[in-house]
Structure formats: C-alpha cells, structure tokens
Amino acid sequence: MTQASPLPTQTPSAGPAAELPPSASPPGSTGSPEHPALHEVTYTPGSGLRQPGRLVGEMWGDLFASRGLAWRLIIRNLSAQFRGAALGWAWAFLPPVAAAGTFILLNATGVIASDPAIGMPYAVFAFVGTILWQSFVDAIQKPLAVVNASRSMLTKINFPREALLLAGIGEVLFNTTIRLLLLVAVLLAFQTPPAWTFPLALLGLGTLILTGTVIGVMLTPIGMLYKDVQQALTMLLGLLMFLTPVGWAVPDAGFRSYSAWINPAAAPLLNARSLLITGQADYLGQTLIMLGVAGVLTLLGWLLYRLAMPILIERIGS
Amino acid sequence: MPGEVLIQADGVGKKFCRDLKRSLWYGVKDLGTELTGRTGAKDRLRKQEFWAVDDVSFEVRRGECLGLIGHNGAGKSTLLKMLNGLIKPDRGSITMRGRIGALIELGAGFNPILTGRENVYVNGSVLGMTKQEIDAKFDAIVEFAEIGEFINAPVQSYSSGMKVRLGFAVAAQLEPDVLLIDEVLAVGDVKFRTKCYNRLAEMQDRCAFILVSHQMSHISFICDKTLLLKRGQTLFHGKTAEGVQLYMKENTSGDDKPESCVIVDDPIRSVDFRVGSDELPVGAPLHLDVDLQAGMDIGEVYVRLIVHDSGHQSVAELNTQWLGVDHRISSGASTIPIAINSLRLKPGDYHVSVFVHGIEGLRTYVSAKNCCSFRVEGPMFPGSSDYVLEVAHAD
Numbered sequence: 095m096t097q098a099s100p101l102p103t104q105t106p107s108a109g110p111a112a113e114l115p116p117s118a119s120p121p122g123s124t125g126s127p128e129h130p131a132l133h134e135v136t137y138t139p140g141s142g143l144r145q146p147g148r149l150v151g152e153m154w155g156d157l158f159a160s161r162g163l164a165w166r167l168i169i170r171n172l173s174a175q176f177r178g179a180a181l182g183w184a185w186a187f188l189p190p191v192a193a194a195g196t197f198i199l200l201n202a203t204g205v206i207a208s209d210p211a212i213g214m215p216y217a218v219f220a221f222v223g224t225i226l227w228q229s230f231v232d233a234i235q236k237p238l239a240v241v242n243a244s245r246s247m248l249t250k251i252n253f254p255r256e257a258l259l260l261a262g263i264g265e266v267l268f269n270t271t272i273r274l275l276l277l278v279a280v281l282l283a284f285q286t287p288p289a290w291t292f293p294l295a296l297l298g299l300g301t302l303i304l305t306g307t308v309i310g311v312m313l314t315p316i317g318m319l320y321k322d323v324q325q326a327l328t329m330l331l332g333l334l335m336f337l338t339p340v341g342w343a344v345p346d347a348g349f350r351s352y353s354a355w356i357n358p359a360a361a362p363l364l365n366a367r368s369l370l371i372t373g374q375a376d377y378l379g380q381t382l383i384m385l386g387v388a389g390v391l392t393l394l395g396w397l398l399y400r401l402a403m404p405i406l407i408e409r410i411g412s
Numbered sequence: 413m414p415g416e417v418l419i420q421a422d423g424v425g426k427k428f429c430r431d432l433k434r435s436l437w438y439g440v441k442d443l444g445t446e447l448t449g450r451t452g453a454k455d456r457l458r459k460q461e462f463w464a465v466d467d468v469s470f471e472v473r474r475g476e477c478l479g480l481i482g483h484n485g486a487g488k489s490t491l492l493k494m495l496n497g498l499i500k501p502d503r504g505s506i507t508m509r510g511r512i513g514a515l516i517e518l519g520a521g522f523n524p525i526l527t528g529r530e531n532v533y534v535n536g537s538v539l540g541m542t543k544q545e546i547d548a549k550f551d552a553i554v555e556f557a558e559i560g561e562f563i564n565a566p567v568q569s570y571s572s573g574m575k576v577r578l579g580f581a582v583a584a585q586l587e588p589d590v591l592l593i594d595e596v597l598a599v600g601d602v603k604f605r606t607k608c609y610n611r612l613a614e615m616q617d618r619c620a621f622i623l624v625s626h627q628m629s630h631i632s633f634i635c636d637k638t639l640l641l642k643r644g645q646t647l648f649h650g651k652t653a654e655g656v657q658l659y660m661k662e663n664t665s666g667d668d669k670p671e672s673c674v675i676v677d678d679p680i681r682s683v684d685f686r687v688g689s690d691e692l693p694v695g696a697p698l699h700l701d702v703d704l705q706a707g708m709d710i711g712e713v714y715v716r717l718i719v720h721d722s723g724h725q726s727v728a729e730l731n732t733q734w735l736g737v738d739h740r741i742s743s744g745a746s747t748i749p750i751a752i753n754s755l756r757l758k759p760g761d762y763h764v765s766v767f768v769h770g771i772e773g774l775r776t777y778v779s780a781k782n783c784c785s786f787r788v789e790g791p792m793f794p795g796s797s798d799y800v801l802e803v804a805h806a807d
Contacts, residue, residue, distance in 0.1 A: 132418075132510040132589060137494065139502050143449035166537040167521075174525045250517040252497045253538050315443060319436045401446050408499040409439035 142401050153400060156254040163253060164260035171240075171265055186269040187276040193224040197341035209343040213372040214286055221280045222370060223340035226302060226363045229270045231331050233306025236262040237399075238317040238324060245318075248407055255403050259311060259396070266303060289373030298366025301381055305358050305388045311395035315402035319409060339364055354380050418509045418590050418620035419472040419495065425503030426490050426644075427457060428464040454502045464490045466644040467504070474589070477621035479635030479652055481628070481659050486641040488624045492516065492592050495622065510589025513539065515596045518579025524568035528559060528578055531567050535582045549585040556611075557581035558604075577604055584611050591615065594624045609634065628656045660760075663722060670724065670763055674780040679707035680741075685766065685784045694790035698755045702748040702766060704778070710741040712771040715748055720782070722761045741768075741777075759790040 142149045176182040197220035200206045208216050240262040241248070248255070281288060317323035338359050345351050354361040354377050361380035368376040429435035438458060457463070465487040472478045480488045493499050494506055496514045521538040522531045532553055536546040546553075554563050557577040559570075567575060580596070593612075612621070612634065625631055631638060631652060638655030640648040642662070648655050676683050688699030702715065719728040730752065732739060739748050748768075763785045768778035 134507065134509045135497065137497055137500055137506040137508075138504075139454045139500060141446045141449045143447070162542055163537040166534050170521075170523055170526060170530065170534050173530065174523050178525045244521075246517065247520045247538060249493075249498065251514060251520045251538055252512070253540065316440070319439050398447065402443055404498065404500045405439055405442045405446060407493075409435055 149397075153256075153396065157256045157260075160254035160257035160260060163257040164264065167257060167261035168264040168268070171261065172268060183269075183272055186272040187225075190221070190224040190228040190273060190276070193227070193335065193340075194221045197224065200341070206342055212343050215284050218280060218284050218286045218371065219343075219367070220341050222277065222367045223363065224335075225273045225277050226299060226366055227335055227338065227340045227359065228273060229266065229299060230302045230306040230359045230363070231335075232269055233263075233266050233303045234310040234313075234331065235327060236266050237307065237310035237314045238327075240265075241314055241318060242324070245410060248403070249410065255400060256396075259307075259399065262310075263303075263307060266307070270299070270303065286371065288370055291369045291373045291375070294375070295366040295370040297385070298362040298364075298369065298381055301362035301385045301388065302359060302366070304392065305362065305384060308388050308391045308395050309358075311399055312391070314399060315406060318406045334359075358384060415473050415475065416509070417471050417473050419470075419478075419622065420507045421471070421491075421495070421504065422469050422506075423504035424465060424468045424491070424494060424501045424506055425463055426465040426487075426494060426499070427454075427461045427502050428490070429458075429461050431460045434460050463644050465494070465501075465641075468639070468641070468644075468646050469504070470639055470649060472590075472620040472622060474620050475617045476637065477616060477623060477635045479631035479638035479655070480622055480624045480641065481626070481631060481638055481655065482641035482647075483662070485643075487644040488641055489516075489594060490644075491641070492594050492622065492624060496592055508590055511540070511587070512590045512592070513583065513586040513588030514592040514594075515580070515583050516592065516594045518576050518583065518596050520579075522567050522575065522579070525566055527566055528563040528570070532563075532578065532582055535579065536585075539583060539586060541586065545585075553578075553581045553585055556584060556607075573601060573604070580604075580608055584608070588619060590622075591619050592622050595626070628659065632656055660722065670720075670782040672780065672782040672784075674783055675778070677775065677777050679710065680768075680777045681705040681707055683768075683778050683780065685764075685780065687764075687784050687786055690784075690786040692755065692786060692788050694759065694788055695754050695756055698752040698786070700750045700764065700766075700784070702750065702768070702778075704741055704746050704748070704768075706741050706743055706746065708743050710770060710777065713739050713741055713748075713768050713777065714771060715739065715750060716767040716769065717750060718765045718767075719757070720763045720765065722763075724763075727757060727762070728755075755788070757788050759788050761785065761787050 172183075175185070179185060181188070194217070197206065198217050201208060201216050201220070212219050237259055240258050244258055247253070248258075313323055313327070317327075334357075337353075338357055339350075339353050340363065342350075344353050344360075344364065354364060361377040361384055365375065365377045365381040368374045429438055438461075468487075468491060470478065480491065482488055490499075492514075493516075494501050495508065496512065496516065497508070519531070519535060521534045523534065526534070532550065533543070533546055537543075541549075554560075557574070557580075559574050559578060562570065562574065567578075570578070576596075591612075609630070615621075616634075621634070623631065623634055635652045637650060638648070638652045638659075639646060640655050640659055640662075647662075648658050674683065682705045684703040686701040686703065688697075692698060700717070714731065714733045716732075717730040718726050721727050730750070732748075732750070740746075741748075763782045765781045766778065766783055767776060767780070769776050
C-alpha cells in the first residue's frame with residue numbers, strides 16, 4: 095500500500111503548523127508552477143528538540159500565524175467579560191481597590207507603621223503598590239486560566255497554540271490600562287502630582303508583567319494536569335502580597351531588607367513606584383537584572399509550553 | 413494534482429492508560445522525556461497501558477474518501493487526533509500534505525454570550541481563516557446555516573440544531589486539501605444533514621477525506637475505501653462494501669444480540685413464542701405461534717408484530733386488526749397463530765417484538781420486545797453487501 099513519497103517520511107517534526115495556509119510552505123516541499131507547493135508536516139514519536147532548527151522555525155512561524163486569532167480571542171473575551179457581568183470591566187480595578195483599602199485600614203489602626211521616608215501620602219503609596227501588584231498577579235494567573243478555559247478547543251482543533259498566550263498577555267495589558275486610569279483618579283483625589291520621571295515607571299511595570307507571565311507560562315503544563323496548581327496559586331498569591339513591599343517600605347536592616355533580592359516582584363515594583371511619585375530610581379539595577387532574566391526565561395517557557403502541549407492534550411482527553 | 417497522496421500513515425501506534433492518576437503521572441514523565449530530548453521507551457507498555465491504536469497503515473489520495481469504522485473504543489477518534497496533529501504517535505509516522513480542515517467539533521470557540529456574527533469570526537479564526545476570508549464568505553455562511561435574523565442574537569438563545577448548522581456553515585467554507593470528519597453530522601435534522609453531505613460531495617474531488625461514522629449508509633454513500641478497526645488494530649482495509657459487511661457481521665455476532673424483554677400482565681400467566689423456521693429464504697412465509705396461559709377469560713384481543721433489523725430500525729409491522737381476524741383468549745391455554753405469506757425482506761438478521769392488546773379498554777396484556785429472531789438468506793452480489801433484486805424480464 096505504501097507509496098514512495100517525494101520526501102523522507104521519518105523526519106521528526108511536530109507541532110501545530112499543520113493549519114498554515116499553503117502559502118506558508120517551507121522550502122523543500124514539492125510543487126509545480128501551476129500548483130503551489132503543499133505544506134507538509136510529519137508527526138513522529140521523537141522529541142521536537144532533536145531538530146532544533148526546524149523547531150525554532152516553526153515556533154516563529156506559528157507566533158506570526160497566531161496574531162489574527164489572538165486578536166479575535168482578546169476581543170471575544172473582553173466583550174464577554176463586559177456583557178456577562180453587571181459590573182463589567184470594573185472587575186479590573188476592584189481587587190486593587192479592596193487590597194489598598196486593607197492596607198489603608200491596617201495603617202490607620204497602626205498595625206503597619208507609616209514611614210515618613212516614603213515621601214507621599216500613605217494612601218497613594220498603598221494604591222500604587224496594589225495596582226502594580228495586581229498586574230503581576232494577573233500576569234501569573236492568566237496563562238493557565240486562558241489555557242484551561244480553552245481545553246475543549248485544544249483537544250479538538252489544531253490551531254497555533256501561541257494564540258492563547260498572546261491573548262492572555264493582551265488581556266493583562268488591557269486590564270493594566272484600566273487600572274492606570276484608576277491610578278490617575280487616585281493621584282487627582284490625593285492631590286499628588288507625579289514626578290517628571292513618571293513615564294520611566296513603565297519599565298518596572300513591564301518587568302512585573304513579563305516576570306508574572308513567565309512564571310504563569312512555566313506553571314501551565316503542570317497546572318493543566320493537576321488542578322492543585324491553580325488552587326495553590328490563589329492561596330499563595332494572597333499571602334505573597336503581604337510578603338512583598340506593596341504596603342510597607344523596605345527597612346534598612348533585618349530580613350525584610352533583602353526583599354528586592356529574593357522576591358521577583360519586589361525590585362520592579364519599588365522601582366516603578368519611586369519613579370512614578372518621588373522621581374528616584376530605587377532598585378534600578380535589580381530591576382534590569384530581573385528584566386533580563388525574565389526575557390531569557392520567556393523563551394524557555396515558550397519552548398516548554400509548546401513541547402508539552404501534545405502530551406498534555408493526550409492526558410486531559412476530550 | 414489529482415491522485416497525489418495527501419495522508420500517509422505508516423505503522424502508527426498510540427498507547428493509553430486506563431487509570432487516571434497513573435495517566436497524569438505518565439504525562440509528567442513523558443514531559444520529562446520530551447524536554448530532555450531523549451527518545452524514551454515509547455515502544456513498551458507501562459503498567460495499566462494498552463495500545464489504543466496499534467500498527468495502522470494507510471494512505472489517502474486527493475479525491476479519495478476513507479471511511480473509518482469500528483465499535484466504540486476501537487481507536488477511531490484517537491487515530492483522527494493523531495492525523496490532526498493534536499497528539500503525537502508513540503510509534504510509526506504520519507505525513508500530512510496541504511491545508512488541513514478538521515470537523516471534530518463544530519462551533520469550537522463559540523462563546524454563548526456573544527452574537528452569532530461575532531462567533532462566526534472567532535470560529536473562523538480558530539479554524540485558520542483570515543479576517544479577509546471570513547469577510548468575503550460571511551454572507552455564504554449565514555445563507556448556508558439558514559439562521560437569518562438570528563445571526564445578530566446571542567448564541568445562547570440558539571437551539572442546539574442552529575448551533576450545529578452555524579458551526580458546519582463556517583467549516584464548510586474552508587477550502588482544505590485534507591478534511592477529517594468525526595461524526596459531527598450525526599446531529600441536526602435530516603434536511604440539513606443531506607445538505608451537509610451534498611456539500612461534502614462537492615468538495616470531494618479537491619480533497620482527501622477521512623470520515624468517521626457509525627452510520628453505514630453514510631459510509632457506503634461517500635467512501636471508496638474503509639478501514640475497520642477493532643481494539644486499535646486493522647481488521648479490514650479495502651473496498652467499502654466488504655468493510656461495511658464485515659462491520660455488520662461483527663456487530664451482530666454472538667453477545668451483541670439484543671436482549672429480550674417480556675412483560676405479561678394479569679390475568680396472563682405465561683407466554684411463549686414459536687417461530688416456524690429461523691432461517692428463511694427471501695420471500696418465504698413466516699409462521700409465528702403465540703402460546704398463552706390465562707387465569708381467566710379475557711375476550712377479544714389483537715396482536716401487533718414488529719420486525720426490526722440488526723440496527724434496531726423497524727422494517728415491517730403487522731396488526732391483526734387490519735386482517736379482520738378475531739382472536740379470543742379464554743381461561744387456560746390458547747394459541748394465536750400468525751402467518752405472513754411472503755416476507756420480502758433483504759437478507760440479514762431480524763428480531764421480532766410482539767404485543768397483545770385487549771380490544772376493550774386498550775389494555776396491554778403482553779409486551780415482548782425482541783422475543784424471537786430469524787435470519788433471511790438470499791443471493792448477494794459477489795463481494796458486496798447488496799442483495800440482488802429479482803427483476804421481471806419482459807419477453
């Protein structure tokens with residue numbers, strides 16, 4: 095039955111490149127001038143890592159091919175979020191408002207002492223902290239949430255898997271933008287003008303979102319197999335907020351003075367807050383290191399996500 | 413290029429695990445193997461594992477349609493998932509050429525809150541269409557789905573049939589080289605199903621098709637070849653007629669015979685059925701005697717007899733009232749003889765259900781489902797499942 099094929103059939107390759115239009119054919123496909131070359135894909139048991147060049151090519155190809163779908167998914171999710179909830183997009187900023195309220199209350203009752211060195215009203219300090227923190231939390235939780243919400247699609251349709259991650263990042267950015275509007279309102283309400291360095295705060299904010307996304311993507315494969323991950327995340331992130339200098343200033347000595355070195359969210363958060371309000375660039379060095387580390391890990395996380403997907407789909411069934 | 417090979421599977425195998433917790437743990441281990449780039453012992457079965465698909469090879473050319481048949485759990489859907497690149501084979505290799513369309517689930521990515529219009533764009537994008545493509549085909553999609561004004565209503569207000577129609581309408585606009593279809597057309601009304609099959613027939617010479625279905629009539633209509641799977645292994649690969657025949661045989665053999673269910677109502681004490689002969693040539697008479705034991709006089713009754721084929725479709729029905737024959741049941745033993753002079757059913761296995769009702773008060777005294785069986789034998793066209801009709805020759 096088996097016919098000799100124009101290409102060797104044992105070439106290990108894998109991946110959801112199968113739905114690229116024929117125009118995306120890689121070199122090497124057969125075809126005559128009147129018939130465009132057909133995109134060819136071969137599935138074998140071997141690991142995708144055995145042909146790294148091909149793997150990287152497919153990754154970029156799929157990333158490029160997934161833009162349209164990612165945009166569509168962002169629009170779908172945001173419109174559904176708006177229509178399906180009475181408060182709609184308000185849910186983007188209600189959590190940080192509640193968290194800031196908690197800190198302000200703790201401060202008013204003296205549980206958290208105000209440090210005059212913070213250089214701004216405590217309420218502004220707490221609000222900026224929780225708004226930045228919420229973007230970090232959002233970025234961690236989003237990849238797993240988007241992927242879990244698309245389980246049935248993942249197990250039945252071969253589409254570029256990168257689209258889900260891009261859509262998740264898009265939603266995080268959208269929610270962050272809404273929260274920045276809240277921030278403007280807070281600054282106006284407390285008559286605190288931002289420092290002239292405020293645009294530079296985007297560096298810290300961006301680092302927070304990238305770091306969060308990387309952590310989220312790295313947890314996604316295991317999180318798809320075991321529900322424990324999502325449960326544990328919700329629990330730990332609540333605790334972690336109090337361990338991060340969101341509502342308190344970093345002291346000069348003691349265990350908490352090492353925050354910026356052991357907590358991935360601390361340095362970018364402190365850096366962004368200081369650039370936004372006081373005009374100082376606190377912890378700039380650590381923030382840049384964090385950005386670099388997160389950048390490298392992004393590529394690794396993406397690779398992990400991609401290689402893991404067929405194995406996960408097999409285990410989570412239909 | 414008609415006739416080029418678009419789907420090629422060589423010795424494809426896939427393992428599954430019966431135990432969920434263990435399956436998840438194997439998933440973690442496989443992940444480790446994949447990430448370290450090792451080949452691992454993919455060939456060997458671990459504890460609780462079995463081959464869901466075992467050494468399956470075939471190829472499909474442009475213009476051909478392969479029917480994938482087999483019982484539930486035979487490995488059809490798993491094979492389709494591997495062809496679609498959703499999961500990787502554990503053995504062998506699969507090569508797919510061209511743009512691939514898969515109708516494994518219709519309406520994937522539909523969000524119930526959003527309107528039909530918005531969902532068409534989402535679904536189209538998921539299936540790999542660009543915005544321009546969807547724009548260009550939007551009117552054709554709405555027309556094909558026959559949902560008119562509802563296109564601007566949220567999908568949660570649709571009936572399940574409308575959702576399927578819209579889903580198929582989007583997928584039908586794909587212009588794939590390879591099309592994989594998994595039973596999605598089993599839903600929807602007959603009219604729409606016919607429309608879908610007509611659309612598939614239109615696409616047929618440009619595509620290589622694989623159709624998974626339990627409905628042999630669909631397989632026979634569309635597929636040139638079939639692949640019959642049994643517990644993951646190829647039981648048959650060849651002409652559709654033979655494959656379908658083998659499948660039917662597999663289906664009716666041994667313990668697959670439908671269970672009978674006999675219920676008698678007081679004052680009937682017992683009932684027994686006697687078939688004259690359980691192997692009949694085409695056109696032969698059928699005799700069935702119903703023996704009853706009654707505790708008291710019942711009076712006038714009538715009997716309904718229903719003949720089912722092996723697919724549990726009723727193919728013939730008889731009601732003794734139509735014959736104008738009176739049957740009375742009195743206290744003690746009595747027999748109701750039923751005779752059909754010439755039973756013109758095509759060859760195959762049949763099951764009979766019998767009901768005895770009282771004329772007065774419409775009471776049901778006996779309800780006997782699948783109480784007896786018989787087989788009709790007759791001339792078959794060699795190598796096919798088709799019964800040769802007798803044709804009157806004009807002199």
